[in-house]
Amino acid sequence: MDDKHIKNLSDIALREAKANGASYCDFRITKFKNERLFARESNLQNVFVSEDTGFAVRVLINGAWGFSASSTLNEKEVSRITKISCEIAKANKNIQKNIVNLTPVESYNDYWKTPIKINPFDIPIDEKANLLIKINEKAKSLGANFCQSFIWAVNELKYFVSSEGSYITQDIYRLYPEYQLTIIDKETGKFESRTGLTTPIGTGYEYVKEFDWFGDVEKSVEETKQKMKAKSVDPGKKDIILDPTNMWLTIHESCGHPSELDRALGYEANYAGTSFLTPDKLRKLKYGSEHITMIADRTQKDGLATRGYDDDGVKTTEWNLVKEGTFVGYETTREMATYINEKASNGCAYADSWEHYPIQRMPNVSLKPGKDKLSLNELIESTDEGIYIIGDGSWSIDMQRYNFQFTGQAFYEIKGGKIIGMLKDVAYQGNTVEFWNSCDAVCDESEYKLGGSFFCGKGEPGQVAPVSHGCAPARFRKVNILNTSKEG
Numbered sequence: 001m002d003d004k005h006i007k008n009l010s011d012i013a014l015r016e017a018k019a020n021g022a023s024y025c026d027f028r029i030t031k032f033k034n035e036r037l038f039a040r041e042s043n044l045q046n047v048f049v050s051e052d053t054g055f056a057v058r059v060l061i062n063g064a065w066g067f068s069a070s071s072t073l074n075e076k077e078v079s080r081i082t083k084i085s086c087e088i089a090k091a092n093k094n095i096q097k098n099i100v101n102l103t104p105v106e107s108y109n110d111y112w113k114t115p116i117k118i119n120p121f122d123i124p125i126d127e128k129a130n131l132l133i134k135i136n137e138k139a140k141s142l143g144a145n146f147c148q149s150f151i152w153a154v155n156e157l158k159y160f161v162s163s164e165g166s167y168i169t170q171d172i173y174r175l176y177p178e179y180q181l182t183i184i185d186k187e188t189g190k191f192e193s194r195t196g197l198t199t200p201i202g203t204g205y206e207y208v209k210e211f212d213w214f215g216d217v218e219k220s221v222e223e224t225k226q227k228m229k230a231k232s233v234d235p236g237k238k239d240i241i242l243d244p245t246n247m248w249l250t251i252h253e254s255c256g257h258p259s260e261l262d263r264a265l266g267y268e269a270n271y272a273g274t275s276f277l278t279p280d281k282l283r284k285l286k287y288g289s290e291h292i293t294m295i296a297d298r299t300q301k302d303g304l305a306t307r308g309y310d311d312d313g314v315k316t317t318e319w320n321l322v323k324e325g326t327f328v329g330y331e332t333t334r335e336m337a338t339y340i341n342e343k344a345s346n347g348c349a350y351a352d353s354w355e356h357y358p359i360q361r362m363p364n365v366s367l368k369p370g371k372d373k374l375s376l377n378e379l380i381e382s383t384d385e386g387i388y389i390i391g392d393g394s395w396s397i398d399m400q401r402y403n404f405q406f407t408g409q410a411f412y413e414i415k416g417g418k419i420i421g422m423l424k425d426v427a428y429q430g431n432t433v434e435f436w437n438s439c440d441a442v443c444d445e446s447e448y449k450l451g452g453s454f455f456c457g458k459g460e461p462g463q464v465a466p467v468s469h470g471c472a473p474a475r476f477r478k479v480n481i482l483n484t485s486k487e488g
Contacts, residue, residue, distance in 0.1 A: 112308025248451025
């Protein structure tokens with residue numbers, strides 16, 4: 001995997017593609033390394049370590065794509081795969097309705113690495129396993145009947161070379177530590193669970209070392225015990241305050257997905273759906289209140305979708321999807337941007353494996369903090385009656401990302417500006433436009449936190465992509481609250 005060897009292989013691909021009539025070619029080598037540890041109570045149940053390396057060649061001939069890939073890294077195989085890609089492009093031309101055009105891009109010779117302090121793969125497995133078991137045993141010592149935990153580390157090493165002159169190396173890291181505990185009422189047989197408030201994150205093992213695991217476990221156990229005794233919520237229209245640990249998922253589903261241009265144009269309809277944010281609404285739709293500015297950002301600190309360049313070789317950037325309530329932008333690739341006459345891609349191409357074709361994927365999408373100084377405590381104090389919701393739970397949203405329903409991990413009742421106790425069986429329901437327009441306050445940047453997912457699914461063949469969403473607590477007025485127990 002040294003530079004000289006990669007340069008030689010990429011040169012073969014570029015020469016072969018040009019000789020076969022390609023107007024564009026890119027050559028991508030990807031090495032994925034995964035390490036996952038799972039523990040339940042005092043037992044380490046599974047350790048999984050893998051490395052997966054391969055390459056892909058993508059060509060453009062007469063306005064049609066060709067793509068092929070292999071896990072055999074040698075000169076003969078690179079030549080063979082490039083020829084196959086060219087044959088596929090020529091065959092695709094016969095059935096293709098639209099000619100593929102690419103927005104211009106600068107060429108780069110660069111190296112980019114996730115700014116980590118501690119490489120998670122340098123930490124001994126024993127040390128990680130012992131931490132997981134200690135977390136589980138701490139939960140049980142405080143009254144949990146069950147507790148399971150895991151640590152998942154990923155390293156994604158990518159080399160990208162294009163016929164337009166780019167040679168880019170990226171060394172990307174991400175980490176996902178989590179636990180979940182359960183308490184059972186032996187008299188009734190009923191139970192409640194609580195997931196910890198860690199988040200998957202684009203950083204090194206320092207995140208695990210700095211997190212207050214045992215303090216979080218104590219809080220989780222206490223909240224779970226309170227949930228056992230909490231009163232069931234009365235359904236109806238109520239004000240809600242969403243904690244970042246809950247709202248990240250609402251942002252993901254009701255802003256991140258509908259602003260994907262391929263969905264808005266119908267190219268993802270067969271699997272993940274379409275979008276209500278169709279091009280006729282661009283720069284016209286009042287998506288939310290004046291408090292709502294949604295930032296798309298592939299450069300955000302600690303973001304799971306953060307990197308230096310996308311898989312089209314486009315340098316990553318930040319831009320607005322929603323600005324002060326108005327829908328103003330999409331997520332695009334070099335190909336997709338041309339469909340709405342955009343002059344440049346904003347760098348959203350990504351393939352989750354060397355054997356997969358790069359498709360348009362979600363960047364980090366975040367709600368901008370409020371401009372005025374406002375803490376969570378002050379927001380609660382200014383709320384006469386409502387519910388404060390912590391942690392993500394189950395969710396449901398339609399295929400256009402318009403009508404939705406979300407739950408959470410913990411629910412606190414607010415009356416007279418004070419938290420008076422816990423509730424249970426809470427879900428909030430609405431449609432995207434009404435919901436974001438009901439927001440009348442967002443806390444300042446001191447309350448800002450990241451959430452996110454390792455597993456955003458899309459495409460056929462299916463691919464998963466990591467993505468983060470940041471926000472500060474925000475209040476939404478007169479949201480429809482369901483009682484999930486009664487609805488069930």
